[in-house]
Amino acid sequence: MTLQGQVYQIFAFTAFCLMVGASQAIASPCSTSESQNAIQRAKKERDFILANFKENDVSSAVERFQSALNKCEIPLSSFGIGSGALDYWKTQGYEAVYNKAKERLEYLSQFKSDAQAAEDVRTYSKKLGYSPQETQKYLDKLVTSGAANLNKEKKDCSPSVDLRGPRLGVVRDQDSIAWCYAVVAADMLSYKLGKKISAADIAVANNDTWKNAILKKFGKSEASIELGVAESAISRTKDKGWCLEEKMSSEGDSNWNLKSLIVQIEELKRKLPSGLSGNSDCRSALRLFGGLNLKELSDVLAKSSQSSLIPALADKACQPRLKDDSISVTSDSIFFSEDKSPLFKMVNDQLNKKNVTGIDYEAAVLYDHDYTKVIGLHSGIIVGRRYNSQTNECEYLIRNSYGRGCSSYDSSYQCDEGNIWIPKPSLFRSMRRAEFIN
Amino acid sequence: MLNLLIKIIILFPPVSVHAASSVENCIENGKIRFSINSVEQEENAAYCTNKSGTMLISKKCASGECLSTLPNINLNLGELFSTAGKPGFELCRQLHGTGQLLEFSFANKWYKLDRCSFADGNWFLDTDQLLNIYIKRQK
Numbered sequence: 001m002t003l004q005g006q007v008y009q010i011f012a013f014t015a016f017c018l019m020v021g022a023s024q025a026i027a028s029p030c031s032t033s034e035s036q037n038a039i040q041r042a043k044k045e046r047d048f049i050l051a052n053f054k055e056n057d058v059s060s061a062v063e064r065f066q067s068a069l070n071k072c073e074i075p076l077s078s079f080g081i082g083s084g085a086l087d088y089w090k091t092q093g094y095e096a097v098y099n100k101a102k103e104r105l106e107y108l109s110q111f112k113s114d115a116q117a118a119e120d121v122r123t124y125s126k127k128l129g130y131s132p133q134e135t136q137k138y139l140d141k142l143v144t145s146g147a148a149n150l151n152k153e154k155k156d157c158s159p160s161v162d163l164r165g166p167r168l169g170v171v172r173d174q175d176s177i178a179w180c181y182a183v184v185a186a187d188m189l190s191y192k193l194g195k196k197i198s199a200a201d202i203a204v205a206n207n208d209t210w211k212n213a214i215l216k217k218f219g220k221s222e223a224s225i226e227l228g229v230a231e232s233a234i235s236r237t238k239d240k241g242w243c244l245e246e247k248m249s250s251e252g253d254s255n256w257n258l259k260s261l262i263v264q265i266e267e268l269k270r271k272l273p274s275g276l277s278g279n280s281d282c283r284s285a286l287r288l289f290g291g292l293n294l295k296e297l298s299d300v301l302a303k304s305s306q307s308s309l310i311p312a313l314a315d316k317a318c319q320p321r322l323k324d325d326s327i328s329v330t331s332d333s334i335f336f337s338e339d340k341s342p343l344f345k346m347v348n349d350q351l352n353k354k355n356v357t358g359i360d361y362e363a364a365v366l367y368d369h370d371y372t373k374v375i376g377l378h379s380g381i382i383v384g385r386r387y388n389s390q391t392n393e394c395e396y397l398i399r400n401s402y403g404r405g406c407s408s409y410d411s412s413y414q415c416d417e418g419n420i421w422i423p424k425p426s427l428f429r430s431m432r433r434a435e436f437i438n
Numbered sequence: 439m440l441n442l443l444i445k446i447i448i449l450f451p452p453v454s455v456h457a458a459s460s461v462e463n464c465i466e467n468g469k470i471r472f473s474i475n476s477v478e479q480e481e482n483a484a485y486c487t488n489k490s491g492t493m494l495i496s497k498k499c500a501s502g503e504c505l506s507t508l509p510n511i512n513l514n515l516g517e518l519f520s521t522a523g524k525p526g527f528e529l530c531r532q533l534h535g536t537g538q539l540l541e542f543s544f545a546n547k548w549y550k551l552d553r554c555s556f557a558d559g560n561w562f563l564d565t566d567q568l569l570n571i572y573i574k575r576q577k
Contacts, residue, residue: 170550173539174523251539253473257527287473363519367573375516402524403539404551405566406492408573417492 030072039078042068046079053089057097057124062086091128098124105142111153111425112392113146153424154387156344157394161351162384164399164419167191168356171418172199172250173403176257178226179203179250183401184358184379185230186250189242191356191381192437193322199250200258200288201243201314206233208311216307223262230358230379231331231435241321247291248317261288262310269309274302291317331435333360343434344424347382347396350436357382359398362430366400369410369426377432383419393423461486463544464497471548472540485542485562491549494542496561504561505571508533513572526565529572530554537565 030038045065049058066086069076076083101120108114118139125135168191172183179199186199207225216222252258264284285297292300296316304312334340343359350357363378364371384397398420406415414421464486471480484497499505511532518525518532530537535554542549555562 173552175527175537175539177523178520179523253539257537257539259523283477364515367515373516375519378519402526402566404492404549405526405564406490407564407566408526408569415492417490 035072035074038068038072038074042074042079046081049089053093053096055096056093058093059090062090094124094127098128105139107429108425109142109146110149110428111146111394112150113143118143150392153392153394156348157385157387157424159352160384160386161354162386162397163191163351163354163356164383164397167194168383168399169196171399171404172401174199174250174401175252176259177203177223179228180379180401181228181230181360182206182233183250184381185233185237186242186245187381187399187401188230188356188358188435188437189234189327192327193242193324195322196245197322198243198245198248198318201248201250201318202233202237203228204248204310204314205237205240213307217305221259221263221266222310223259229360229433231329234327234329234437238323238325238327241318241323243314243318243321244291247289248314249288249290253287258288265313266306266309269301269304269306272301285313289313289317291319326438328438329435330438331433333433335432338429340428340431343431344428346434346436348385351382351385355436356399358435359431360433361427362432365422365426365430366409366420369412369423371430384421386421388421388423391423393425395421395423396427397421398427461488461493461495461500463487463489464500465544466497469543470540470553471542472538483542487542487544487549491542491544491547491551493564493567494549494551494553495563495567499561499563504556504559505563507559508568508571510575511572513576515573524565526554526569527552529569530565533568535568 042065045061045068049061049065052058052061068074069079076085097120101117101124105114105117105121108117121139122135126132168187172187174180174183182199182203185202186197189197189202204222206228207222212220212225215225250258252261261284265288268282268285282294282297286292286294289297292313297313300312300316301309330346332342332346334343347357347359358379358381360377360379362371362374362376364373364375366378380398380400382396383399386395386397387393388395395414400418400420402418404417406418406420409415409420413423464484466484468483468485469480470483470485471478473479486495486497486500487493496504513529515525518528527537533554533556535556537552537554539550539552542551552565553562554565554568
């Protein structure tokens with residue numbers, strides 16, 4: 001054996017002796033392995049407590065932690081913890097749950113009385129040693145206002161409305177491009193005009209600005225100019241008129257999604273600046289612009305610049321465009337106030353008139369009715385309203401633009417082929433904007 | 439007799455054979471149609487769907503076996519939402535699947551939906567179910 005090997009053996013033996021000695025010194029009623037198991041369990045509980053005590057009631061975990069240590073008489077100090085820490089963790093957890101329940105109760109009292117939140121407030125107020133009389137006074141006040149607001153909610157939620165039908169058709173699928181605002185604009189116009197309007201054409205026309213022309217000149221694709229507002233898209237395209245979906249498709253096909261189709265057509269122009277040659281593959285352009293024939297496509301390719309290509313193709317394909325001078329849009333935005341009542345008044349007024357309303361809202365509400373993390377704004381239209389007597393909540397029917405699927409939305413919502421019934425308390429906090437066509 | 443029944447239930451518990459309990463209708467000779475470069479194409483496939491035709495999954499995967507082969511990734515809904523139109527499609531791309539808009543037939547009716555196809559194992563499911571799997575895993 002080498003000298004290095006001998007030194008290693010001596011070192012390992014010394015470490016082993018120290019470990020055995022230490023475990024014997026700590027554990028008296030338990031064997032070494034029992035002590036080690038207890039320490040492992042306690043460590044696991046401690047980690048859970050430290051990760052959760054600021055948000056949740058960790059009293060059960062604290063008890064499990066304590067019992068793991070007590071069983072083998074392991075001192076708290078071996079974890080570097082003083083005895084006050086256990087009560088501190090418990091109290092912090094109680095306070096967190098108490099505050100959350102209070103917040104929820106106060107929020108929901110705008111719409112109804114929530115028995116569960118009231119019970120949580122009562123339970124945790126007791127655990128924290130707060131005055132029962134003061135707690136009851138606080139609860140009575142909120143229960144009374146909740147009951148009064150519930151009556152108003154029921155009234156505002158009546159009558160039930162469902163505007164789905166042939167005017168709107170099947171829920172659209174925006175697929176690869178964040179043109180949800182254009183889908184909303186197209187849905188609102190389709191509902192008004194009784195004909196299916198192309199969302200892609202609205203987006204392309206809305207993108208047709210001098211700033212975007214510069215971006216496109218420097219190589220940015222039409223399909224990469226995303227985001228917008230339905231109201232301004234409708235206003236901006238009003239003079240030009242709107243395009244039928246059959247003349248310009250808003251969906252890709254199985255080979256290319258919409259974004260890729262547009263990029264393909266832009267590539268075609270780069271390869272063939274002066275128009276089509278005999279064996280050009282222009283199927284992607286014909287797929288998107290159903291209103292064009294080969295000659296028209298070749299002419300536009302030859303005459304347009306790279307930056308004006310897609311708008312020029314849309315203009316050619318969409319002739320004659322639909323026009324209606326009577327159309328105007330009214331909107332309201334509330335970004336910084338918690339009170340979204342004016343937006344809901346607008347929605348309710350329009351539903352009473354059998355009209356749809358476009359909305360911008362926090363998309364996280366689609367996946368979690370009680371979301372805590374925002375993911376970004378999304379657009380949709382409200383096409384229905386009903387009162388749910390089981391939950392005592394008014395529900396609004398959102399027509400989304402993610403196709404007919406329903407599997408990914410919050411499981412507490414009822415979803416019907418891409419139309420989702422979202423309760424007002426969830427939608428209320430997520431709404432930012434509403435608009436309707438007069 | 440009752441004892442025998444209890445024993446049978448204990449030995450052979452009623453296990454759902456479907457990934458999602460609502461995917462209750464399966465067919466062997468189904469038809470899927472889609473268009474590639476403006477040319478409509480039709481494909482024969484075995485798949486399962488639900489009553490309203492808003493779910494679609496390869497029949498061989500309806501028991502959930504294929505789903506367990508999906509890699510564990512940290513789902514960032516905010517990122518999915520900001521980078522694409524529809525989060526399910528973007529997720530499909532991130533998983534190296536192929537997203538596709540399509541129509542499938544069931545009981546003499548065509549349903550418009552989409553799918554994310556995975557070349558390894560040759561199976562597919564709709565992008566909403568795919569997203570739901572990852573949302574659930576995260577919870």
